[in-house]
Amino acid sequence: MKKRSPLSLGGLLCSALLGLGYTLTPATAPPETGQVADSSLDRPLPSGPLGEVIRLGRDLVAETATHPLTAPFSGNDLNCTSCHLQNGTHETAASFLGVATAYPAWSPREQRVLTLEDRILNCFMRSCNGTRPPLGSQVSVAIAAYITWLSSDQAIQMNATGPHGPRAIPSLTLGESVADAASGATLYAEKCADCHKIDGQGTADGPPVWGPRSFNTGAGLSKVTGLAKWLKVAMPPDQADLSEQEALDIAAFVNSHDRPKFELFEHLPPADQMGQYNGIQP
Ligand code: HEC
Ligand code: HEC
Structure with missing residues (x-):
């Protein structure tokens, strides 16, 4: 388990200060080319504990490898936002915008209908090379709350073919x-x-x-x-x-270089810390 870093403490303090206001802005300034352009970023956070949990989720996706709540479940140097750019608000790079509208969704890989929480937790095992956090844990609920907030006011359109939101990255025409x-x-x-x-x-x-x-x-x-x-x-x-x-x-x-090999059973926690694993058993 990694040590709590000064950066995370700073982040927590910063979150506490931000707690005085009710809007949530991206942690980093958007780059110049067409990136953040979703009105949901300017919308007010819900008041009280719900707004605070959403804000925590925003911190967890940006500091996954170092934040004391997520570091124990991370197995590499990546944060969710290493790939879900701009805190997931980038319009095209694995965007979180609108994602919550697509769940529950059918997953051909897991051969199950997945909830948004399932989908989030599975990313810890693969992209973050870590361990699946418990279903219903603070980590799971906070990240699900943040991603759901980014879908506010959008119509639900559950995805029957894959666990992907409306802005899923398009396939290339070349193979x-x-x-x-x-x-x-x-x-x-x-x-x-x-x-x-x-x-x-x-x-x-x-x-x-x-x-x-x-x-x-x-x-x-x-x-x-x-x-x-x-x-x-x-x-x-x-x-x-x-x-x-x-x-x-x-x-x-x-991808011609070595990277950690994925074996599902090595990434699932002991049964009493998992809740339900909604997928094919290893
Ligand atoms: C100006 C610096 C910069 C350049 C140039 C750059 N990247 Fe990145 N790359 C980043 C940053 C920063 C991130 C993480 C995004 C974040 O944290 O906001 C990233 C993330 C990634 C990731 C996902 C996370 C990971 O480490 O696996 C991959 C893969 C990647 N870049 C590949 C590339 C490739 C291939 C190129 C060349 C076409 C490239 N990058 C060019 C800065 C750069
Ligand atoms: C190494 C890169 C990488 C990292 C790190 C990563 N993801 Fe992903 N994630 C992806 C890619 C690529 C997709 C598929 C996006 C697509 O097809 O549009 C995805 C898909 C998802 C989806 C489904 C999106 C949809 O459109 O339905 C969710 C939710 C998600 N990731 C959450 C997370 C969370 C939470 C973390 C951190 C714990 C994380 N991801 C870490 C690359 C990554």
Whole structure:
């Protein structure tokens, strides 16, 4: 278990101070190119404890690896917002906007109907390479409250085909067969290494993209097409302008490196700390 970092304490203090007002703004200033543009960001938070829980959820998605409530369930250096950019309010990069309207949703992977909480908890096991927090825990409820708040006033439209909200990242028209990892290596050195380092282990300006502190082989981004479509809408952060071919080439190169192997049973907590695991049993 990691130590409570001064950063998290600062974050908590900051949240406490923000508690005096009722609006929630993104933690970081939006980059210049068309990013945050949802009126829900300016809407007032609900008053009282509900507003505070939503605010806690916002902190947890941004400080997943270090916050004392989520660090015990995290197994790498990533926060939810490492991929769900701008606290999940980026319009296209794995946006949380509108996501709550799609649940309960059918999940072909889990062969179950998942609630939003299930979907959130499963991300801890795969993208964060950690352990599934208990269903109904403070972590689970706070993150679900934050994501639901980002869907305020939108019509419910439960998804019968997949656990995806209305802004799910579109598939590319090109397939994995055309991906060229050698060309991807050159492009990575040019366009990515400044922030993610040539050895992929990250810098202060960008988290690790492979190796023991990155997402595991169970994460959506561990698939070449899954990473490529996300890169196309997300990276580089201030100017996501890769072509489909470039995104596939870079994704093939990034995913040619080792990362933690995903075995479901290693990521489920003991039965008495889990609540119901709504998926295929390992
Ligand atoms: C390594 C990148 C990564 C990290 C870290 C990550 N996710 Fe995700 N997550 C994704 C991708 C990619 C998708 C699929 C998005 C899509 O298809 O539009 C996704 C999907 C989701 C969805 C479903 C979205 C929908 O449209 O229905 C939820 C909810 C979610 N993640 C929550 C979380 C939470 C909470 C955390 C932190 C505990 C987290 N994720 C960490 C990459 C990540
Ligand atoms: C200007 C710095 C910068 C550049 C250039 C950049 N990234 Fe990122 N990248 C980031 C940051 C910062 C994040 C995390 C987002 C956040 O925390 O807001 C990130 C997140 C990621 C993630 C998801 C989290 C993880 O570490 O796995 C991947 C994958 C990624 N970048 C790949 C790339 C690739 C490939 C390129 C080149 C096409 C690239 N990035 C270019 C800064 C950068």
